[in-house]
Amino acid sequence: MVWGWYEWRRELVERVHPNAGHEAVARRECTVITQNVDDLHERAGSKDPIHLHGSLFAPRCSACGEAAPRSLNAEKSGVGGVGKGAVGIAGGTKAENGSPMGSAAAAGGAAGAGGAAGAGSAAGAGGTAVAGGAAGAGGVAASAVGRAGSPSAAGGEGSRTPPVCGYCGAAVRPGVVWFGEALPVAALEEAVTAAANADVLITVGTSGVVYPAAEIPQVTAKMGGAVIQVNPQPTPLDPFCVVNLRGPAAEVLPRIIS
């Protein structure tokens, strides 16, 4: 049942398109840290975003943790079609742990981002943090692209029964972080490192109350970097930011990210 529900959610996400905020972030070479479980940053063109709360597109074994083959997510070409701007899920995907989701922090960075004024850039309507700097910030565990598993493990398109692990035979589970579960260690460490090294971090749409994600912009601030916040409302992160821009990510980010 759980597997089927996530398959349904994944299919819904596939019909949604990145918004102007995702696209603005993707134009910038920066590290993207997101609490969203969708793949809108990837589709907008951002390279290896760090998924703090996992991804609907990275199923893994419930027993041994091995990443399931991407083929389990059988890409259905054509899905999504046109429909630019389809709103809905885009910015506000809820975090699996029930948080309001949404926040992006982008840190412009010494190295990569290069930009003058700095804005690294982040966008993500939903919860994303972009940290510029670290050139590639490498892929996270969440970006697992089919390594393990045998083809026969695939449940097949449309299957509502969880496929089984190609290594140990246990059921494959959705690659998202469920309420009460710890965040993926590798992703969190990578995010904190990027934040600590960022000259500029833009936090977007996050509530600023879900820890440890809310700690990330504070890491940048404590290490001497500048934090810019984009959010329609005030948040507990306001005091840590050098600038607080009130508004939705899809409107604000395209204007501050060149």
Ligand SMILES: [Zn+2]
């Ligand atoms: Zn396994």
